[in-house]
Amino acid sequence: MTADQPLVAILDDEPEIRQLLSQALQEAGFRTTCFGRATEFEAGLKRQPPDVCLVDLGLPDRDGLALVHRLALESGAAIIIISGRAQVQDRVTGLELGADDYIIKPFDPAEVVARIRARLRKGRGDGAQRASRAQFAGWSAHFDRYILCDDQGHETAFSHAEGEVLRLFLESPNRLISRAQMQEALGGAAGESFDRAMDVRISRLRTKLGEDPKNPRLIKTIYGAGYIFLGDVRWG
Template sequence: MNAITPAADDPATLLVVDDDRDIRLLLANSLGARGYRVETASNTRDMDDILAKTPVDLVILDVMMPGEDGLSACRRIARQDGPEVIFLSALGDEQDRILGLEVGAGHYLPKPCSPREILATVRAALRKRGAMPAAEGDVYTFEGWRIDLGSHELFDPDGVLVGLTDGEFAVLRVFIERPRRVLTREALLAAARGPDSDAYDRAIDVQVSRLRRKLRSGGDEIIRTVRNEGYLFVPRVQRA
């Protein structure tokens, strides 16, 4: 394990998990030079040790590693409402990328990948995590659910906190701000991830599918698919 701490005030902390030492050093040096605090681990066991001791904002995770693979590790991180995950993997087929998103990653970069592209993705992921400012009390309700856009918290009708990944929250926020309107995949993608996103339509389908599972309540349809058009958030949304 290795840590590089740049001379910066309260920098974001990144964790690079890859069994390739050269990749760990390359990313630690290139991202550290940009002002980030970078921790590195060669396997998920060391990753868990770091996460237990250090507040981490973002994990850059390989898929194929000895022992537990990155997909399994990402599932655990998502279940525990852990930091945002970027996959960086030699497995770059469409199905591999879709699977990475389905297990909870916010971004998936195929190797080889330039340090500049990795840096841009890191910045986008960190903006997504913290660039949705909302005034205190910016709270909305729908069908008994309650969402706080300021604290990024969603509560079900029984008052139980529901864990959402950053990607899921970004998509839900778009629905909350544009209820009862048909939104195309392109509009959802641009609003949730920015107009310069290189993600593909299926990424939004994955996020919407995960949201549907988490928003199931008494069989009521909350997100409706509008054939050949996009998605519609069905409930009426009210400011609390």
Template sequence: MKAEKHILIVEDEEKLAYVLEDYLHAANFTTHWLADGAKVTDWFNTHPVDLILLDLMLPNVDGLEIAKTIRKTSKVPIIMITARIEEIDRLLGLELGADDYICKPFSPREVVARIKAVLRRTYNEDVDAQTPTTLSAPLLLDGHSFCISANGRQIMLTHVEFQLFQVLYQQPNRIFSRVQLIDKIYQDHRIVSDRTVDSHIKKLRKKLAGLLPEIELIHSVYGAGYRYAPQAKSAETALQDS
């Protein structure tokens, strides 16, 4: 039997911390909760953990400073929690070494799923054997024909769909806002609404489902945008696609 993974929750909202603990315990994780940013580093230096769920806004010492300090001595996975969308690029920057981030408000189930995904990548261990996240073969993108291939299958995209997918694909796990995607796809600065991006994403996902039926490649991040991160589809998502 695999040892339980230990998650350090650093969150000053007591009710939210309790909810996160309940969901993580149900997923067979052990947890420890700290609410004061000033206490995190000393506690971390004397207690081994497998991952840190770290809020950005904390009393006394904020999450950014905590992440910087921890990264000087440890490569422990860190998932940042933030309500400040403008901090996105900094949170995922190499200088901070954050492995992922989640925007408030969020679903506790999403937090658990993201923790499992980061742990799989970090420790090369299948935390949940029923939800593999690796592609069995690499995707091949052909910019001349706007074609994507994988596992002997092939799909054709429109020019805009291919550009959209390529932007996300080239920077895995980075979250792009709708405005950022519009700027990269429509470089003639035409006026395009957010709904246009959502429509393209919907069509792109439908085509990708025909290429890789078991894998969800493009994920919506509530309040932030979209990101590319191959992950096995949940039963609910698979049912929606069928």
């Protein structure tokens, strides 16, 4: 496994399920990290932010839906619930609270792998046909390695979810992008959770780009309308 492969964080209190998911994902080319309790999971996310979180709702130390909502507001990762709760209302609630997908137990590991791949592809089309590097304002964004590089050669990692937002901006520079357009391009349930998740991702991108939060020069907020990325972008 290499650092440029997407990282999936698995949170489930059943060791057999953690092992099953981890093995299937590693065989499919993903890196994984596993947790049996929410407290360990949250500490792990601070050490190494994942690209995707697989979250069971039946946790011994935390309400699963509350955790999903917090992740949607604070994390840059895609969130997929894996739960034995099969009622329609549970699925609706999970998606409304910010989950990107909902898989019901028992499941086929191949389906989980396919859902994760689909989620990581969503919003960026066929990656094989798109440039993996963009240059702008003294920065280089390497989407194949999830790295930002400044003009001094210093590297800063970004998550896949942050990369989705950055690519959206860089592919439409100097154009207004509304929240509705972002939701359509990036997926996820529309509403407060999606808006807050976008706010978090954009805030983190600004920090990594060295932006002044009170007066950003690259990613501008147009209140009530959306965002504009200001600058010239060169791909390839």
